[in-house]
Amino acid sequence: MSTIASLEKLTLQVRRDILRMVHSVNSGHPGGSLGCAELFVVLYNRILDLSNVFDMDGKNEDLFFLSNGHISPVFYSVLARKGYFPIDELNTFRKLNSRLQGHPTTHEKLPGVRIASGSLGQGISVAIGSALSKKLNNDHNLIYVLVGDGELQEGQNWEAIMFASANNIDNLILCVDLNGKQIDGSTSEVLPMGNLKIKFEAFGWKVIEVENGNNLESIIKNFNYAKKETKKKSPICLLIKTEMGNGVDFMMNTHEWHGVAPNDEQLKIALSQNPETLGDY
Numbered sequence: 001m002s003t004i005a006s007l008e009k010l011t012l013q014v015r016r017d018i019l020r021m022v023h024s025v026n027s028g029h030p031g032g033s034l035g036c037a038e039l040f041v042v043l044y045n046r047i048l049d050l051s052n053v054f055d056m057d058g059k060n061e062d063l064f065f066l067s068n069g070h071i072s073p074v075f076y077s078v079l080a081r082k083g084y085f086p087i088d089e090l091n092t093f094r095k096l097n098s099r100l101q102g103h104p105t106t107h108e109k110l111p112g113v114r115i116a117s118g119s120l121g122q123g124i125s126v127a128i129g130s131a132l133s134k135k136l137n138n139d140h141n142l143i144y145v146l147v148g149d150g151e152l153q154e155g156q157n158w159e160a161i162m163f164a165s166a167n168n169i170d171n172l173i174l175c176v177d178l179n180g181k182q183i184d185g186s187t188s189e190v191l192p193m194g195n196l197k198i199k200f201e202a203f204g205w206k207v208i209e210v211e212n213g214n215n216l217e218s219i220i221k222n223f224n225y226a227k228k229e230t231k232k233k234s235p236i237c238l239l240i241k242t243e244m245g246n247g248v249d250f251m252m253n254t255h256e257w258h259g260v261a262p263n264d265e266q267l268k269i270a271l272s273q274n275p276e277t278l279g280d281y
Contacts, residue, residue, distance in 0.1 A: 009277035017077035031257040033074035067123020068148035079112040121154030150182030165204030181255035213240035
């Protein structure tokens with residue numbers, strides 16, 4: 001099992017990967033990716049029950065779906081560092097004919113990616129379908145899905161959220177990246193969603209609040225608790241408070257780095273705040 005120290009080192013390297021990917025093509029979404037670095041590192045190294053060989057069916061293993069696909073840099077980095085594909089393939093991010101498109105897709109057959117995402121609002125529906133499939137096949141593994149908080153402004157999510165509780169989809173863990181920011185500003189300014197905990201509970205979900213989603217030990221503790229609460233007739237929602245741009249001081253506390261790549265000097269400063277630990281690609 002990976003130690004906290006090893007996870008911390010990996011998180012630093014993932015941040016470097018994210019920064020270098022978006023800088024190399026002057027395109028991409030560093031803010032949310034950096035904010036979810038700890039979350040992805042924990043998921044793929046301490047939480048998910050994964051098969052040694054990737055296939056699209058995902059039988060007898062946990063499945064993860066990324067709904068807010070614009071944070072693909074963190075997804076690609078963690079998949080590569082986990083061994084799904086060569087680390088140096090990160091160099092191809094967002095380039096022509098690359099398997100690492102700006103939003104994950106499936107026709108490139110990139111290991112680790114099971115759905116095309118980035119057209120926001122669809123991930124929960126896909127996750128519910130997969131969870132139902134697991135139940136029909138007597139597969140006792142779990143389904144995980146990550147959505148952005150701004151993404152919850154789309155109506156399809158709430159149809160899916162209602163369906164999941166009405167049909168006792170209790171092998172599903174929904175993670176909400178609760179950073180309070182989206183491309184045009186704060187979520188409270190763009191379209192206030194009120195108290196999400198109360199809303200999910202009103203829809204029949206078990207809600208777990210993670211106050212520090214950028215703390216590895218806190219994430220591990222709350223995921224382990226969430227897993228224990230599955231198979232009890234209710235879907236699980238983790239409201240995970242993160243900081244957009246976490247780990248790079250000038251990217252934090254603002255929405256402005258949602259979809260803006262750092263220039264040469266900004267990259268140098270950002271990398272200096274995240275020392276190399278495992279080797280750049």
